[in-house]
Amino acid sequence: MALDRPLREALAREAPAWVTRRLAPLGTAVGSREFQALGEEANRHSPELRQFDRYGRRLDEVSYHPAYHQLMHLAFDHGWHTVAWEEEQRGGHQAHVAALYLLTQAEPGFCCPVTMTHAAVPALRHEPNVYKAWCSRLQAWDYDPRAVPAWENPPLPWAWR
Secondary structure, rough: OOOHHHHHHHHHHHHEEEEEEEEHOOOHHOOHHHHHHHHHHHHHHEEEEEEOOOOOEEEEEEEEOHHHHHHHHHHHHHHOOHHHHHHOOOOOHHHHHHHHHHHOOOOOOOHHHHHHHHHHHHHHHOOHHHHHHHHHHHOOOOOOOOOOOOHHHHOOOOOOO
């Protein structure tokens, strides 16, 4: 991020100072050899659809390379999918867009679930009961790579409002 002059200038002009401070470690991470290599691995190993287990039971499960999961941890464990809603009206949307810009520098494909999770919040706000049931799950800062039904992931004890 330190070398990205247009990003620095845009953040200085359009975002509160906390956004740049919070993004700095992300910029360092995505620019590192480690995360660049993870991006290469995630691209090299496409997701695989597993329709059935070895006994013929229906799975309809997608399996991902471990590099993909590490990239997902980078985004979700640091709240980049929900920063816009946690800091709404205080620069959260600028932080979200800048984070996505940085995350795509490692690998753009895994940004789809980050974006979709982010986008679910305003859509669900139109149905308050559904939103209440789902918001703590959507805004959790804890990536879970398991392929389990939603009802097996309990709601978190806190709920962002």
